[in-house]
Amino acid sequence: MKKVMCLSRGGPIASEQEPRRTECPRTGAARALAVATLPACPRAVSRLRRLMAAVALSHRLPAAAEEALAVIVSELATNVVLHSGSPDLTVTLTADCHSLTLEVRDQGRWRDRSAPRCEATDMDAEFGRGLALVDAYAVDRSVRRDAGGTLVRAVVAL
Numbered sequence: 001m002k003k004v005m006c007l008s009r010g011g012p013i014a015s016e017q018e019p020r021r022t023e024c025p026r027t028g029a030a031r032a033l034a035v036a037t038l039p040a041c042p043r044a045v046s047r048l049r050r051l052m053a054a055v056a057l058s059h060r061l062p063a064a065a066e067e068a069l070a071v072i073v074s075e076l077a078t079n080v081v082l083h084s085g086s087p088d089l090t091v092t093l094t095a096d097c098h099s100l101t102l103e104v105r106d107q108g109r110w111r112d113r114s115a116p117r118c119e120a121t122d123m124d125a126e127f128g129r130g131l132a133l134v135d136a137y138a139v140d141r142s143v144r145r146d147a148g149g150t151l152v153r154a155v156v157a158l
Contacts, residue, residue, distance in 0.1 A: 030094040030101065033059060037090045040080050040106060048073045048091055055093060061158070065100060068137035068156045069093070075130035076104040076152050084108025086149060099139070100156045107149040 034055045038044040049070050056066035073091060080089040086108035094101045134141055138154040 030096040032092065032094050033100075034093040035090070037088055040084065040086045040089045040108075042081055044089060045074055045077045045081065048077050051091075052093070059095070061100070065156055065158060069100065069102060071137050072102055072134050072154045072156070073104070075133050076102070076154070079130055079152075080104060080106040080108065080150075084150065095158075098158055100158065101153060102156070103151060103153045105149060105151045109149075 034051055036048065036051055038047060052069040052073050053066060055061075056069060061069075077089060077091070080086055084106040086106035088107065090103075090105045092101075092103045092105075094103075131141070134152075134154050137156060139157045140153075140155040142153045144151045144153075
């Protein structure tokens with residue numbers, strides 16, 4: 001693991017406490033909750049899921065947000081590992097009063113599909129629906145490709 005930083009206001013929730021979100025800052029500005037840079041290998045995916053769970057717990061996020069973060073980071077990190085050719089991936093999680101923004105960045109090169117999507121065949125494939133899953137959990141998603149790699153941003157409503 002190269003670098004992981006989890007920015008937290010407190011420790012884990014005591015079992016007898018009722019989970020609740022921390023108050024939103026008056027400025028409404030987004031604040032960083034976590035930044036992680038890992039080698040783009042299969043083990044990174046499970047590590048990032050655990051990081052999202054720890055952040056959700058420490059910031060008392062709703063269970064639905066925790067689930068969304070786990071699914072989204074799994075799908076986006078898996079895409080980097082399988083398709084980008086990037087040596088590393090960086091995940092950044094920020095929050096504002098109304099949403100969480102998860103960004104996954106790599107230094108790989110985008111490769112278009114070698115064949116057009118074929119719905120009947122693709123429905124039985126073991127993979128290939130990652131961005132559709134991300135879209136099911138996110139209220140917004142964007143992909144930016146440039147010479148330095150790819151940045152995928154997904155926004156989850158709180």
